[in-house]
Amino acid sequence: MAFISWWYSKGWLARAVTILDSLEKSIDYFSLPLLIKTWFAPFRQIDAGRLVNGSIEQRFRKLVDRTFSRIIGAILRTVVMLAGVFYIALRALLGLLMLVFWAALPILPIVFVILTFSGWMPHFNLKIPEIKIPEIIKMNNKTQIPRGQR
Numbered sequence: 556m557a558f559i560s561w562w563y564s565k566g567w568l569a570r571a572v573t574i575l576d577s578l579e580k581s582i583d584y585f586s587l588p589l590l591i592k593t594w595f596a597p598f599r600q601i602d603a604g605r606l607v608n609g610s611i612e613q614r615f616r617k618l619v620d621r622t623f624s625r626i627i628g629a630i631l632r633t634v635v636m637l638a639g640v641f642y643i644a645l646r647a648l649l650g651l652l653m654l655v656f657w658a659a660l661p662i663l664p665i666v667f668v669i670l671t672f673s674g675w676m677p678h679f680n681l682k683i684p685e686i687k688i689p690e691i692i693k694m695n696n697k698t699q700i701p702r703g704q705r
Contacts, residue, residue, distance in 0.1 A: 559661060562657075562661055563658070566657075567654070567657055567658065570653065570654060570657050571654060574650035574653060574654065575650075577646060577650070578643060578646055578647060578650065581639075581642060581643050581646050582639075582643060584639075585635065585636070585638075585639030585642070585643070587636060587639055587640070587643075590632045590635060590636050590639075591636070593628075593632070594628075594629055594632050594633075595625050595628065595629050596625070596628055597621055597624040597625050597628055598624045598625070598627045598628030598631060599624070599628075
């Protein structure tokens with residue numbers, strides 16, 4: 556009885572803490588708050604400082620470089636954020652399913668024994684497609700196969 560009380564109290568709580576910890580690590584791995592803060596920041600610009608004493612052409616070129624770098628950065632950060640949100644949502648859903656499975660796990664052997672003795676059998680309607688065997692394979696080994704078909 557002690558096992559069952561642990562399973563549904565401390566064990567379940569420990570499992571929930573583990574799941575929340577893994578979600579926290581995933582959020583930290585994708586660093587979503589930082590990506591949101593720097594969403595439109597330039598992407599890996601080493602030499603994109605302001606040009607104070609340059610010609611109009613040089614200033615315009617720097618402006619275009621910075622704008623292009625911001626667009627590339629925004630696109631890449633958006634892709635990483637979407638992947639991160641999808642991954643974190645999937646981890647949360649799997650964690651929720653794991654908690655439900657954790658609750659049902661001690662009961663499942665009893666349910667399966669009852670189902671076994673009641674004669675229940677799962678039925679799967681699997682339709683296996685018919686595979687057409689080429690004529691070359693159907694021939695016996697004594698038949699010569701033309702050179703082009705080997």
